[in-house]
Amino acid sequence: MELREFAETVLLQPDLDLKISVGDGDWTDESPGVALRVPEPMRSASLQFALPRAAPAMPKFGGLHEPERRAIAHHIMANHELQALEAMAWTLLAFPDAPQEFRIGMADIMRDEQRHTRMHAERAAKLGVEFGSLPVNCYIWKKVQEFQSVLDYVAGLPLVFEGANLDHTLEFAQAFSDVGDERSAALMRVIHRDEIEHVRFGWAWMNRLAEENEQIWDVWMKHLHWPLRPLKAKGEQFQREARLAAGMSEEFVDQLENFRSEDE
Ligand SMILES: [Fe+2]
Ligand SMILES: [Fe+2]
Known part of the structure; x- marks a missing residue:
């Protein structure tokens, strides 16, 4: 499938089933077209972005013994994944000149x-909450709107949001497991493994696009748009091995692990 058509289908038509099924993986990129910055993704009525703070907050781990609380967590994370998909489609349309x-x-x-x-x-629905039955936020989408270059994208999405998710996925896996929900725990571990590859992609491209002799940490800092910053790129329990598995240098992982709020 042609990449522009794929990105346009994900972003500019509202049907969820089509958004998350389109694309055969046999990609062509013969007509990337002109740069287009889409301000809002088209979504079905039930998945429209809610006003700030209208969407439910992420449930605390202590309440996850209740299936409905776990369903809400999956509902929120389904919207994170959908925004990541839309953010990537946005990037394909915004930067047609990026390397093929x-x-x-x-x-x-x-x-x-x-x-x-x-x-x-599917997991949210199984636990009693249909995707789209609760308000959803637009945090990730809004941040993506500020990216002015492929390096901004790489610094922000794979190396902040997906980087932090290396920690969050295993924190949730443990929390679900603690209340006996092994299916939800297994789902988080699958996503954790995929996320290592997504972070690898971001790390590799940051290195490829950096100027010669530039420190990668400095490139990262230069391309982060506040409030995205190193503290947002990690969770509570720092998964050092996962970051090394993604190809990050020991030096970079050390710097990130030791980074504290007073360093900002
Ligand atoms: Fe994901
Ligand atoms: Fe990802």
């Missing part, structure tokens, strides 16, 4: 995000 290898690599990752959306939506 980058664009095709990102389309492959989008297939994972489609699958992740479906997994969380």
Whole structure:
């Protein structure tokens, strides 16, 4: 499938099933077209972005013994995955001149995000909450609107949001497991493994696009748009091994692990 058509279908038509199933993985990129910055993704009526703070907050781990609380967590995470998918489609449309290898690599990752959306939506429904029956936020989408270059994208999405998710996925896996929900725990571990590859993609492209002799940490800092910052790129329990498995240098992982709020 042609990448522009894929990105346009994900972003500009509202049907969820089509958004998360389109794309055959046999990519072509013959007409990337002119740069287009889409301000809002088209979504069905039930998945429209809610006003700030109208969407439910992420349930505390202590309440996850209640199936409905776990369903809400999956509902929120399904919307995170959908926003990641839409953010990547936005990037394909906004930067038609990006290297073709980058664009095709990102389309492959989008297939994972489609699958992740479906997994969380199905799990939420199984636990009693249909995807779209609660308000959803637009935090990730709004941040993406500020990206002015492929390096901004790489610094912000794979290396902040997906980087932090290396920690969050295993924190949730443990929390679900603690209340005996092994299916939800297994789902989080699958996403964790995929996320290592997504972070690898971001790390590799940051290195490829950096100027010669530039420190990667400095490139990252230069391309982060506040409030995205190193503290947002990690969760409570720092998964050092996962970051090394994603190809990050020991030096970078050390710097991130030791980074504290007073360093900002
Ligand atoms: Fe994902
Ligand atoms: Fe991802």
